[in-house]
Amino acid sequence: MRNLLPLRSALAPTTTVAAFAATAAVTAGFVTAFAAPVAVTAAPAVKLVAADAETNVAAVATDGTTIRYEGLSVRIPAAGEGVQAAAQSTSGDLSITVSRSADGSVVVKTDKHEHSVAQAASASTSRANSAKTCTDSAYQLAGWKLPSFTWYYNPAGTPAALSGTASSAITTATNALSTACGQRALGLATTNGGQTTAVPQVGTTGNCIGNDGRNVIGWVAGNGKWLGMTCTYYKTVNGNKTVTGTDTALNTQYKFFTSTANCSGAYDLQSVVLHERGHSLGLNHVDQTAHASAVMTPALSACSVGKRTLGLGDFQGLVAMYGTK
Template sequence: MPVAALATVAAAVAVVAGIATPVATSTAAAPAGVTIVAGDAETTLSAVRVDGANVKFQGLTVRIPAAGEGVQAAAESTSGDLSITVSRSADGTVVVRTDKHEYAAASSSQAAPESHVAQAAAASTARANAAKTCTDSAYALSGWKLSSFKWYYNPAGAPAAVRAGAPASISAATTSLTRACGKKSIKLAPSYGGATAAAVQVGAAGNCTGNDGRNVIGWRAGSGRWLGMTCTYFKSINGRKTVTGTDTALNTQYKFFTSAKSCSGAYDLQSVVLHERGHSLGLNHVSQASHASAVMTPALAPCSVGKRSLGLGDYRGLAATYGVR
């Protein structure tokens, strides 16, 4: 059932590059008396479908949460990034935010080594606009905080090419969240809970399937065009959004690598995980054209290991949320 926007009724606030800016909010028709509201000016409700208790956008699906709760599905694909965030206020109003970033081949605003079409016999360490990595301070926030980051790894279904190296790459990406550009360490203390048989609660089609309160990363034979997808659940407590569970799935229909020694059309596991971890911790996407060196841009080329560490903007967003030591 398509959801059509009816009227602009209010103003909301979005945080982009650390600066609050006013945005328009729209109401929309919805089934069973549920009121759907667009949370920002970038969200077009005509592109959103409500199917019973499910809200769908560009192949991503989340269930309408309980009052005071929310969920985000964020996917990094071979052609860009998608996300949908659905939250429900105490009065039952459902707020929807969508985000879509696409990128193409190298242009004047994108360095060739980070082009989607780049292929190499050996993995490239180049980073788009590398000179700006520690000078570009732009970031965007989702508005939530993960107070305790104990995570687990489910190795089931791991591709043979990365089975041995995956735990170390995932751990390295997670550790990289705490530092960047010679700055003070961020007050994050990710801890590894060990291997688990608990399922990653991300469906093959790009749907968030539930929240068991355990932060699991693992593998899924996805049917969508996504490299990695993260489902994050949160609650609003005393006006603050706190994460209650966040799972990340890595799509085995694509090839990954963990060693920078060689590559043939595969994607760097550590870089994909670092981007998805950013979503779990409350970072949103920033513009590829303007902030190409940031981890939270959509561009990740095959055979590139150029984004295994945070840029200054990524760091500043996490520091603003969690503080520094």
């Protein structure tokens, strides 16, 4: 099967969105009306450019400094820089990628997948279309690369049920990036830098709040409908997009498990982390129906541990960027 490659934006439509001017304030991602009108200083108009034919810039909103889409939000980056917010939920995946061109225009790509999955009461090791796990070579690239990948874990807020197992499960999931389906090891090494007090730069409502240059994974008491969310920042130099920081937050609003002994209504921590790591390293989603065995599909059923390892397409997408050892 042909690899899926990113769509070009040469034919993308453009639009101009003026800053919001209303008697409302945006607080934690939601609009709250004031009791009386207040003076609003208009921000400069922002020229939005759709990155591909599937992106409808009319579905995004901006106040001149921030781009918002379906509950996700990112600050508009400086020229030559970009950011992606990618959220994995119980009903699908959602992402927005925003970059700024040298001429000041803001390029936006949106990606939304919804699905319906059953809530299981007992663990299952089955994998959808498992026979294709090591034969389906499809992948989708985000367009950036990590120069290296040293990551840190902040255990603050770890759910009590996972206090003794979360760290090892996250490490195992990250190490699963290194190989798949008997292939040679990935050329990019993943290094566990140990624990840190630095927090993942992911807000509770599904917003990317900054880039401290460290690759941190940790727990956030989110109020959005997302299991895990990754914010990835990059710079474009001589046409190459290089990641400068990528953080992942795991939402304690939901129940996770590491042992299949008791998983009722919970989600496999390893599977969630491996999917989010794929985003950090530069993988985007592939079609759920055509490539159901891939880790980078949107669907993740409760109690399923079938996606603790990469499929062939997931791995070949990484190899296309990082090569093998």
